[in-house]
Amino acid sequence: MPKHVAIIMDGNRRWAKKHFMPAGLGHAAGAQRVRDIVKACAEMGIPQLSLFAFSTENWKRPPEEVSALMSLFMSYLKKEIRNMNANGVRLKVLGDTQRFAPPLQALIAQAQSETAHNQGITLNICANYGGRWDMLQAVKAWQKMHPHSDLAALTEEALVPFLSTAGAPEVDLLIRTGGESRVSNFLLWQAAYAELFFCDELWPDCSPETLHKALVWFAGRDRRFGSSAPI
Template sequence: MDGNGRWAKNRLMPRFVGHERGLNAVKKTVKGAMELGVDALTLFAFSTENWKRPQEEVNKLMSLFMLALQREVKKLHENNVRLRIVGDTSAFSYEIQQKIRSAEELTQENTGLALNIAANYGGRHDIVNAVKTWAKSNPELAIDDLNEDAISQNVALEDLPLPDLLIRTGGEQRISNFLLWQMAYAEFYFTDELWPDFDKASLQKAIESFQNRERRFGKTSEQVQNRC
């Protein structure tokens, strides 16, 4: 979700206003995802690198995160959405950690959209942590026993199907340490649209682009077509 700051700057507003409008875009996109039949949606809200931003901006982002947890979780629950926070939540304040636990417990049995918020998340850290978790859980095994399946079972979102589509707004064309392991075969969609302007129509346009692509997973076009 990129472009909040630029959206505000283009309107001669403080950057934080862009983040506030970005939260509105989250609401519209989540609603749109449910209406379009999306099974799982993961939003990259705050990366491990974002702590490097000016302290005032970080503080306001944490306040906005807290506000969203206070105001939106009940609505998500009422709409059968399962909410999960992905990342190292230990870096957040005690109050935010408590709200995260409460939100996840409240919605954990819901069977609708799986909404994942990546907060204090980094793809490299995710992979390293997966290897460490495997090693600690299997002290009797040698390093040569480590394989792709073992890592896949220990990275974030291991219980969900692998992502089909990555959408990045704001004109940037890079993955920026997001779900590096999980995105190995995902399709990428880049748009110049700034995140505060993103909505259901924007999401539908990205999905339509995805639907027109041929996914071969290492095979030839002829193999894929014959299978269909």
């Protein structure tokens, strides 16, 4: 069983188009699916789940869609805090949250604080997140902490505590829904040795059965991490 599963939740807009709905309703359907997948991961004993909710590139989308996504994010946080506490879910929001409106920033801080004591699964919601941003901010944070050190002294091991996922295991399994086969700037450092599972289901159509299929596939992988172990 992987210790850290990451999911690129792709296909909300195409799902909405397929059902003759506006994009906002596709994102709402995708948000409903999150609860099922988090619950399934928790029941199977997966300690870390990271979901790509909003990338740094998503600001390029139409303003009305971005506004709908921000409203949906706020609604999700308000509704799910009680459910997270009931199911032992610890919430972390990873990304440059300073760009969000103050009310959303306050709600993020509240949700993280109110679930910080939970000992079950850790749910990382990656919002205004990008893998390149993560590595760049980690280097800046390291240098701020070591103002008199030469950058040549920076090692991989020294940088890890400054990444947004500090304290979490590296990604074992990265799942992308929606039929696309790319990682789209998601957890680039953390998923360096992840197994990549691509499926055709649009995110709102994904189910715990889809997750189970990915886990069965993962269990059959031979993970050598670059070693010369026999094939």
